[in-house]
Amino acid sequence: MAGVAGRLARLWCSGALSSPLQVTRFPALQLHLCGPAMRASQKDFENALNQVKLLKKDPGNEVKLKLYALYKQATEGPCNVPKPGVLDFINKAKWDAWNALGSLPKETARRNYVDLVSSLSASSESSIQVTPAADRKQPGSDALVVTSQDGITTITLNRPDKKNALTTQMYHDIILALEAASKDDSAITVLTGNGDYYCSGNDLTNFTDIPPGGVEEKARSGAVLLRDFVDCFIDFPKPLVAVVNGPAVGISVTILGLFDIVYATDRATFHTPFSHLGQSPEGCSSYTFPKIMGPSKATEMLVFGKKLTAREACTQGLVTEVFPDSTFQKEVWVRLKAYSKLPPNAMRISKQVIRNTEKEKLHAINAEESNVLRERWLSDECMNAVVSFLSKKAKL
C-alpha cells in the first residue's frame, strides 16, 4: 500500500490529478477525490494532523514534502507566496512541492492529506500488534475490557455474573472505547461478551439511581445517553463485528442492525421484549429490523417480543453466520484475523460508501426513538415491569 500511496502522492504533487481532464480519465479516483461521501471532515483532518506526529517510522523527505504541500493547500489554498531564492534549498523545495499542487481545491487537498496519513499509519505497523489495556484510556471499571491484537480491537462486556447487563457507566465506557477504536491502528473492531451470555441488555437497576431532579430528569438524561450511545454505532467508521457468544437481550440485539457483520454461536438467542417491559424499540431497530427481515417478522420481535434462535436470526438476515458452540471462538477468530489483514483504508472507505447513504436518516430515527423511550420510561407500564424484575417477581 505504501508504494501505491507513494505513486498517488507523486501524482498529486505533480498536479497531474488537479485538472478535471485528468480526473475524468480515472473514474475510480474521481469518486475518491470528488465524491461527496468521501469528503474529509475537519475532524478527520485534525485527527490526521495528530496521527502524523505518532508515525512510528520517519516517512522520508519526499513524503514529508508531500504532506507539507497538501497541508498548505488544504489550509491556505494555492501557493501565492514569492519563490525563495535558489540557495534557500529547504524553503525552495517546500515552495516547489506546494506550488506543484496548482489549483487543487482545498477540500481535495484535505482529503488527500487524510488518506496519505492513513496509508502511512497502516504501512508503519507490523502485522501483529498488541496494545496493552494500560496504553489506552481505561474504562471506568473492569466491566469493560478493551484489547488490541492482530489488527483487531476487541471490546468485551465483562460482567458475566450479571449476564453482561449494561450499567450507565458501561454505556459511557463503550462510547469512549468506540471513539478510541475509530482512531487506533486496528482494521476491525469487535464487540463480544465474557461468560455464557452476550448481553442481557440494559441493567434494570439503572432505573433505581434517581437524581435530585427526579424521574423526569432521570428519563431525560437516559434518553441523551441512549442517543449518544447509538450515534457512535451509526458513525463508527471501520468494520464493526458482533461476536455473539450467547443469548442477547434488548439493546444488545437492536444495535446489531448497525453492525457490519454478526457472528453467533448456535447457543445464542435474540430477544427484544420491549412490550413486556412497557418500553419501545431503540438502536434504530424500528428502521433496520423491518429493512433486514421485513415488517411482519420485525413486528413479531419488536412488538410481540418473539425470541429467535440463532438459526432463525440468520435466516432472517440479522445474523451473518451461525457456528457450532464447540468451535465458535476458534472459527470466528481465524476468520476475523484473515479479514483484518485486508487493506484497512479500502475497508473503511467501502463501509462509509455503504453507510453514508443513510447516515442522516439513522440519526433522525435514533433521535425519535430516544424521545419516545424517554416518555415510555415514565409510564406505569414500564415502572411496574422494572419493579417486578427488581423484586424478583419477573424474569424474561
Ligand SMILES: CCCCCC/C=C/C(=O)SCCNC(=O)CCNC(=O)[C@H](O)C(C)(C)COP(=O)(O)OP(=O)(O)OC[C@H]1O[C@@H](n2cnc3c(N)ncnc32)[C@H](O)[C@@H]1OP(=O)(O)O
Ligand atoms: C442509557 C439507557 C439506555 C437504555 C436503552 C433501553 C434498553 C432496553 C433493554 O435493553 S430492554 C432489556 C432489559 N433486560 C432485561 O429485561 C433482562 C432481565 N434479566 C432477565 O430476565 C434474566 O436475568 C435473564 C433471562 C437475562 C437471565 O436469566 P437467568 O439465566 O435465570 O439468570 P439470572 O436471572 O439469575 O441472572 C443472573 C444475575 O444477573 C442479573 N441480571 C441479569 N440481567 C439483568 C439486567 N438486565 N438488569 C439487571 N440485572 C440483571 C440477575 O438479576 C441476577 O442477579 P443476582 O445474581 O440475582 O443478583
